Structures are given as C-alpha cells and as structure tokens.
Amino acid sequence: MVNELVLNINRVSFSYNSEVIFDNINLTVHEREFVWIVGPNGGGKTTLMKIILGLLTPSGGSVEIFGTSPLKARSRIGYMPQHAYLDQRFPITVLEIILMGQLKKGIKAGLFSSRDRRAAFETLELIGMSDLSGRPFGELSGGQQRRLLIGRALVAKPDMLLLDEPMANLDRRIEKELYDLLRRLNQNLTIIMISHDPAFVSEFVEQVVCVNRKVVIHPTAIMEREFIGELYGSGMRVVRHDQHHHDDDKTQGNR
Amino acid sequence: MTEFFHAIVNYSFMMHALLASLLASIACGVVGTYVVSRRITYLAGGLAHSVLGGMGIAHYLNIVHGWTWLHPLHGAVFAALLAAIIIGLVSLHSKEREDTAIGAVWAIGMALGIVFISQTPGYSQDLMSYLFGNILMVGSGDLVLMATLDALILLTVTLFFKQFQAVCFDQEFARIRGVNVDLFYLLLLVLTALTVVILTTVVGIVMVIALLALPAAVAMRFTRTIFQTMLLGVLLSALFSTIGLGLSYAPDLPAGATIILVAGTVYVLIALGNRILNKLRH
Numbered sequence: 001m002v003n004e005l006v007l008n009i010n011r012v013s014f015s016y017n018s019e020v021i022f023d024n025i026n027l028t029v030h031e032r033e034f035v036w037i038v039g040p041n042g043g044g045k046t047t048l049m050k051i052i053l054g055l056l057t058p059s060g061g062s063v064e065i066f067g068t069s070p071l072k073a074r075s076r077i078g079y080m081p082q083h084a085y086l087d088q089r090f091p092i093t094v095l096e097i098i099l100m101g102q103l104k105k106g107i108k109a110g111l112f113s114s115r116d117r118r119a120a121f122e123t124l125e126l127i128g129m130s131d132l133s134g135r136p137f138g139e140l141s142g143g144q145q146r147r148l149l150i151g152r153a154l155v156a157k158p159d160m161l162l163l164d165e166p167m168a169n170l171d172r173r174i175e176k177e178l179y180d181l182l183r184r185l186n187q188n189l190t191i192i193m194i195s196h197d198p199a200f201v202s203e204f205v206e207q208v209v210c211v212n213r214k215v216v217i218h219p220t221a222i223m224e225r226e227f228i229g230e231l232y233g234s235g236m237r238v239v240r241h242d243q244h245h246h247d248d249d250k251t252q253g254n255r
Numbered sequence: 256m257t258e259f260f261h262a263i264v265n266y267s268f269m270m271h272a273l274l275a276s277l278l279a280s281i282a283c284g285v286v287g288t289y290v291v292s293r294r295i296t297y298l299a300g301g302l303a304h305s306v307l308g309g310m311g312i313a314h315y316l317n318i319v320h321g322w323t324w325l326h327p328l329h330g331a332v333f334a335a336l337l338a339a340i341i342i343g344l345v346s347l348h349s350k351e352r353e354d355t356a357i358g359a360v361w362a363i364g365m366a367l368g369i370v371f372i373s374q375t376p377g378y379s380q381d382l383m384s385y386l387f388g389n390i391l392m393v394g395s396g397d398l399v400l401m402a403t404l405d406a407l408i409l410l411t412v413t414l415f416f417k418q419f420q421a422v423c424f425d426q427e428f429a430r431i432r433g434v435n436v437d438l439f440y441l442l443l444l445v446l447t448a449l450t451v452v453i454l455t456t457v458v459g460i461v462m463v464i465a466l467l468a469l470p471a472a473v474a475m476r477f478t479r480t481i482f483q484t485m486l487l488g489v490l491l492s493a494l495f496s497t498i499g500l501g502l503s504y505a506p507d508l509p510a511g512a513t514i515i516l517v518a519g520t521v522y523v524l525i526a527l528g529n530r531i532l533n534k535l536r537h
Contacts, residue, residue, distance in 0.1 A: 053431055055427065055430065055431070074431050074432075074433065075432075075433060077431070079428060079431050081425065081427060081428060086424070086425060087292070087294075087424070089475070090292055090423070090424050091288075091292065091475055091478050091479055091480050091481055091483070091484050092420070092424055092479075092480060092481065093479055093480055096420065096480060097424075099417070100417075100420070100421050100424070100425070100428065100429070100432070101432070102432075103417065103418070103421055103429060103432035103433065103434050104432070104433060105432075105433030105434075106433065106435075107415075107418075107435065107438075109414040109415060110414065111416065111417065112417060134479070136479045152428070156432075
C-alpha cells in the first residue's frame with residue numbers, strides 16, 4: 001500500500017448503556033481505498049461509522065482521520081445515512097437536499113449563495129438527476145433517493161465518503177448503476193461503505209471489514225481462495241462469510 | 256355574515272379580534288410547519304399548557320400585590336420560554352425520557368396556574384378565558400405584543416432558514432456539516448413557545464395545538480417545500496380564523512372553539528377526500 005494513511009483506528013473500545021460493543025479494535029484505511037464493512041445486524045457497523053464521524057466518542061483508544069480528530073476532519077467527509085431513517089413525507093425537493101450538503105460550520109445567516117447553487121447543479125449532473133431538481137423527496141424511487149443522498153454527501157467535495165447501506169433493497173440493475181457511480185468516484189476519493197449483505201463483493205473493493213463486535217479485516221487478495229466461482233456475473237467475488245475463520249469465533253460465538 | 260362585517264367596522268373589539276387572528280396566523284403558519292414536519296406537536300401541547308402557570312402567577316401578582324405593569328401575557332411568555340428550555344435541555348442532554356419530561360412540565364405548569372388563580376379574587380372567569388381563549392377581549396397592548404413576537408419569529412426564520420430545514424429533515428447530517436444542531440433545536444423550541452403564547456390569546460391554552468398543527472398539516476398535502484407550506488399555512492390559518500370568527504358572531508358562539516371546529520372540519524374532509532381519491536386511483 002503506497003498511498004497515504006487516511007484513517008487510523010487504534011485500540012478503540014466503545015460501550016453503550018454498559019454493554020460492550022467494541023473492545024480494542026483496529027482498522028487502517030489508505031487514500032483512495034474502497035472498503036466494505038459487512039457483518040450481521042447489531043454487530044456494530046453503524047456504530048463504527050458514527051465513531052469515525054465523531055458522533056459517538058470511544059471510551060478508549062484513538063481515531064485519527066487525515067491526521068487529525070474526527071471533529072476536525074468532518075468537513076472533509078461526505079456522509080450518507082441509511083435512507084430509511086428519513087421522513088418520506090417531509091416537504092423538501094431534490095435541489096434543497098443537495099444544497100444541504102453545503103451547510104457550513106458556525107452560525108451563518110442567510111440563504112445559500114449562487115456559488116453553492118452552481119455546485120449543487122453540477123452534482124445533480126454528476127448523479128444524473130438534473131431533470132429532477134424540483135421533485136419532492138417522497139416521490140423519488142428507492143434508487144433515486146440513494147443517488148440523491150450520495151450526491152448530497154458529494155457536493156462539498158469531500159476526500160472520503162462514508163455510506164451506510166446504500167444498496168439495501170435495490171434491484172440488480174440499479175445496484176449495478178450505483179456501483180458504476182461509486183467506482184468512478186473512487187478514482188478520486190476514499191470510500192467506506194456498509195452493507196448488511198455480505199454475499200457479493202465487487203471486484204474493485206480492496207478491503208472487506210467484518211464487524212461483529214470484533215473487527216476482522218480480509219484483504220481481497222486473500223479471499224480469492226474462498227472464491228466460489230463467477231456465479232453471479234463478471235467482476236463479482238463471493239465471500240463465504242459463514243465459513244471464514246476468525247480467531248475469536250470459537251470463544252465469541254456468532255452473534 | 257353581514258352582521259359580522261358590520262361589527263368589524265363599527266366595534267373596535269371586533270376589529271381587534273380580527274387583527275389578533277390575522278397576526279396569530281403569521282406565527283401559526285410559519286412555526287406550525289416546523290412543528291408538524293419535525294413531529295413535535297405533543298411538545299407544543301406541553302408548552303401551551305405550562306403557560307397557565309406563568310399567566311396565573313402574573314395575574315395573582317397583578318391583582319393581589321398591585322403589580323399593575325405585569326400583564327398575564329408577560330407571565331405566559333416567561334413560562335413558555337422556561338418550559339421550552341427545560342424540555343429542550345432534557346431531550347438533548349439527559350437520559351430522562353423526553354415524553355415524560357413534557358408530561359411533567361405540562362402538568363406542573365397547569366397546577367401552578369390553578370393554585371395561583373384560585374388565590375386571586377374573581378378567579379373562575381379568568382381561568383375560563385385563559386383555558387378557552389377570549390379573543391373579544393384582546394386590547395391594543397396585546398396586539399402590539401403579538402406583532403412584536405411575529406416580527407421576532409419572521410426575522411429568526413428568515414435568517415436561519417437553511418439551518419432549521421436541515422435540523423428538521425436530517426439532524427445527524429446537519430451536525431456532521433458543522434451546524435450547531437443543539438442550538439438551533441433550542442431556538443426552534445423558543446419560536447414554538449412564542450407562537451404558543453400568541454395563539455393562546457386567540458383560542459386559549461387547551462386548543463392551541465389544533466390551531467398550530469392543522470393549517471400546516473392541511474397545507475403539506477399540497478406543497479413541495481417548507482417555504483410553500485409556510486405560505487399556504489399562513490393563508491389557511493387566516494382563512495380558518497376569519498371564518499370561525501364570522502360564524503361565531505351572530506349566534507354568540509365561543510370564537511376560539513368555532514375557529515378550531517372550522518380548521519378541524521377542513522382537515523378531516525381533506526384527509527377523507529384524499530383516501531377516497533387514492534382508493535379510486537388504485
């Protein structure tokens with residue numbers, strides 16, 4: 001790995017309501033890597049993402065992004081939350097949601113500048129939604145909502161994208177479109193993505209991080225041995241997630 | 256209705272009543288949009304009822320201790336702001352359940368109000384007008400206070416429109432973008448508190464939630480953005496209160512209750528109409 005280290009999670013522990021979620025986890029990510037976080041529900045994937053974003057504070061260890069703290073690095077991170085958690089009936093348009101990505105630190109009064117609006121339209125172009133700028137959020141399809149939220153994360157020109165389940169409940173064709181978009185973006189920025197569906201790992205993913213109370217990292221090169229075949233089309237690798245051998249599986253059980 | 260228009264021209268109390276409902280509509284449509292979209296109607300209900308505490312104490316000090324400069328509406332502003340900040344801080348920083356805190360503020364405010372009003376001569380009539388509103392008693396001083404609060408609300412919403420929108424739609428994202436989410440949420444509750452006080456003069460404490468939520472809820476069915484919802488919310492609210500006031504005049508019905516019935520009828524009809532339309536389409 002010749003690229004610069006952009007994320008360094010070092011011996012991090014985290015508990016919620018006296019329940020230990022993470023105990024002493026480590027993870028490093030380098031510039032322009034594509035990292036896939038997998039693991040069962042309740043295993044701590046979203047918690048890990050919130051620790052990276054500084055929304056949650058670890059009880060021990062350190063998190064360094066771009067050589068600084070999550071709070072200071074936040075402005076360089078584009079975040080896409082799980083879209084299911086947003087209110088489908090909220091009166092807001094595509095353009096307004098994209099503009100939200102340009103909110104800035106501090107108490108800045110007034111409306112968005114014309115420069116902000118130009119950047120918003122450029123981003124709409126990039127995600128192929130220019131003709132939908134006035135459409136209300138609730139009238140978009142699931143795939144369009146996902147693209148829009150990726151656009152919102154992109155508009156402030158971040159150096160790292162954090163995506164929480166962008167592929168959930170999408171059909172194959174739209175999933176493929178989103179992959180293509182992410183692959184293009186990955187040429188310029190680091191992407192960390194959560195997916196609860198561990199069956200497919202696209203060919204351009206460099207690290208698969210399994211989060212299930214512990215963090216286990218699979219470089220994709222090693223996973224080739226667990227290759228089952230190109231059953232699901234070209235460029236997809238199948239990770240036999242149920243069979244991989246974590247050192248802790250015997251003691252921890254599969255929670 | 257002709258009697259109503261005649262009365263507006265000829266009696267200053269009717270003119271005041273109409274002005275009061277129009278001034279209330281501004282705050283109602285603007286802040287009601289946030290209350291409905293952020294789903295804090297119950298919280299607004301708590302603020303509204305806690306206002307009785309402030310009104311009761313101010314009224315008691317006014318009559319019994321001769322603090323003639325202290326108007327019940329001043330007490331209402333103070334109580335609403337205090338309640339908003341207490342509920343806001345509990346929901347942001349404490350492990351206490353927010354709905355429990357709202358319930359407590361709601362009941363404690365009312366209890367304080369009832370105790371103080373009971374110790375003031377001539378209490379039953381005052382209590383009724385606080386609870387159910389008495390728009391025909393609105394004086395020019397009240398109108399000035401209402402207009403001032405309206406101006407404050409409009410100024411704040413204009414300045415921080417994008418922050419409020421983000422805090423209501425996706426608080427976590429706003430926080431990551433560096434918006435001081437806690438501050439703007441508290442500010443939103445403060446605006447809600449001021450609006451509740453304005454509406455109290457029109458429909459009384461008990462019915463504030465309806466007037467706050469119904470115009471915005473109806474508007475939201477026809478609009479695409481927060482801004483459009485606010486505009487239509489203000490118009491609908493003005494329409495509901497003018498019609499309610501007009502209908503109540505000749506048969507001498509309570510104005511506040513009539514206004515709520517007009518708003519409620521429109522809300523129910525539109526909700527039902529929408530259901531039927533959806534059924535027909537599928």
